[in-house]
Amino acid sequence: MKTKKPKAEDTFILKDDFVQVISKSGNEYHVTTENCNCMGYGFKGTCRHFKMAEEKGMLEQLKAKSVNLDFRNSPSVKKLRFDAVKQYLIKNSIAIKDGLIEFLEPKVCFEMKPAEFLTLAESWKKNS
Numbered sequence: 480m481k482t483k484k485p486k487a488e489d490t491f492i493l494k495d496d497f498v499q500v501i502s503k504s505g506n507e508y509h510v511t512t513e514n515c516n517c518m519g520y521g522f523k524g525t526c527r528h529f530k531m532a533e534e535k536g537m538l539e540q541l542k543a544k545s546v547n548l549d550f551r552n553s554p555s556v557k558k559l560r561f562d563a564v565k566q567y568l569i570k571n572s573i574a575i576k577d578g579l580i581e582f583l584e585p586k587v588c589f590e591m592k593p594a595e596f597l598t599l600a601e602s603w604k605k606n607s
């Protein structure tokens with residue numbers, strides 16, 4: 480068993496993409512899911528800020544946040560978008576040729592207007 484002396488507490492605050500650590504000596508550090516910007520981490524590849532943030536479950540929370548931000552590229556979302564594009568093409572009587580959905584899928588987004596989508600679909604026909 481490790482013998483750890485309890486010292487004065489560091490303060491951990493969960494921010495959008497990092498954990499803000501205000502050390503007991505008043506210094507401020509930023510811990511991400513990858514590392515900490517303190518000197519100790521630079522030397523040893525780990526530090527008490529990083530370990531504590533991990534123990535507190537804050538790094539897991541950060542990871543969950545970044546997963547939410549990256550949802551557009553998750554395989555299940557890509558599949559849903561792929562199917563939605565396909566249905567939309569069928570609805571608009573556009574012939575589904577090989578490669579058309581693959582071309583459109585990464586380009587479509589929620590903000591896209593139907594006319595923009597159809598123009599994009601047209602542009603693929605011209606190029607092929």
Ligand SMILES: [Zn+2]
Nearest residue numbers: 515517526528
């Ligand atoms: Zn640190």
